[in-house]
Amino acid sequence: MSERFDAIVVGAGFAGSVAAIQLAKGGANVLLVEQGTSADRKSLGGGWLFGDDLSEVLPGWEKEMPLERHLLEQRLVFLDEDSSVSFDFRDPTWDSSPHNATGVLRSKTDPWLLTKTRDAGVHLASGTAVERLSTDSNGSVKGVELKGQSYAADVTVLACGSSSSLLSVPLHGVKEPAKVIPAGAGTDPGVFEVYRLDAHSINERFGLREDEGMALQAILGFLPGGVSALGSMITHREVLSISLCLKGLAPDDEDSEAQAVLTAFREHPSIAPYLVAGTRVERGEQRIPTQGPFRRRLFGPGFLVCGDAGGFVLRDGLVLRGFNYAIRSGRLAAETALEAIRAKDAGATQLGKYRKKLGQAGVLAEFSRNDSGLEKFLWSPRFHQSYPHVLTELMHQIMTENGLPKKSIVQTLREVRRATKTSRRALANDALDVGGLV
Amino acid sequence: MSGSGDSTPTPSRAQTEPEFVEIKRRLGTLRYATDSPEHAHITIKPEICARCPHSFCTYVCPAQCYQRIEGKLLFRYEDCVECGACAIACDQGSVTWNFPRGPYGVRYAFG
16 A cells, blocks of 8 residues: 655655655645664764754754754864864854854754654654665656555655665656666765763863863874875763764775774874763764765756755865755755645756755855865865974974074974975965965 | 763873774674664675675775675674665675665664
């Protein structure tokens, strides 16, 4: 027996939950399928929710949602072999509500989002994985199959994350013939570890008051050539999370390198003291989309793609952001689907309006950064490997007392440049890359 | 029951654990519900693995589910963290990748 819905949403993370709620609010009969449950979750991660994106879909979220600390301090740390140079920015204006950024841990937010979908009247099938998409002879998506049964819908919204095999099946696009994308294609390895540490210790260690939080982004400058990593440490209420996003690992190196990099990060003399007496309670690995939404299929006859599944993760050499784009793309996918349902037309042209909405909402503009000179610079070996060394060498020379008369800063800079083999041309090129943007 | 935590040892750059101990330590923080073997969510084709020129799967899997033992490629689905790395690594057509049937597989409690 097949059941018919207006829309089926696959995946109840930020993108899927938002899409489902928005669809239900618009009067659609929605089925939301999620492979995990509130108690046994498949989602992993935490980070920051910037601004107020959720209020369109869930007004009052900031009071109801289980949230962590709000961001007060942003640190950028260049890690050399043993030493480090940090930049620290604290902004007390971020203390007042609405906060610039609010901390989230998916162990708390995802179960809450599930209850909100039920409150909105969404039919929720949790603890169930979609086995495959149902397509007709033209390759149009007609619904999903799960537990051996078919469920039909006018529009299927895929919010199935970065590693789903659902997008692997040949799907017909507007102009291109069927294209098979392997599960997890266009992703890099990501690791997320959780350390339990009581709130008082966190406050003392980081100089924070009750609800204040710190985000630390680290450039790991000591990695072998060609490998870059963006390391992150975040203070949550009673937990510290450490995460890494790795780039440039050769496939025959990948896992052992990833392990070694995380251990090196965790044990770095500038990082390790923050973890003392912390108890590691969890560690997981998931894949992080790297190519942005432009190289992914975002829509087709009968389907729309949002969240990580659509590559809506902003990742350059300094930041890793996904929650806000998951929310925005989920909301816009729902809007597009509602229009298609009302028009009784779920063809590719109708659903193609999704792309236009994303453009108009400014979502796509943020991702054009991914291919820009700035992105290249921020992932470049020079930024990730040379600069940390140059900075620490510079500070070491300036600040270390060796009984000899101090040289001028210009002289020190020259010597450091020579010692670290950084050519004037290289510095000039960097200045042009970055300077050309401002 | 949540996974047993392990206290971070006093930071020491000189101390490095053998890799397999480190992997077991951190896998020990995870909770799983293991589906029966006939529902293993990832399958391989041994005849393809026998001819594989690289065995990238054995390198990329964070849970060491793939191992070459005496020339044979052995795969165990029980420790899988469902990341999808092997789906990308296998370009020989051996790995068929799926999520486990809900709600089996790895489940996260804290992160």
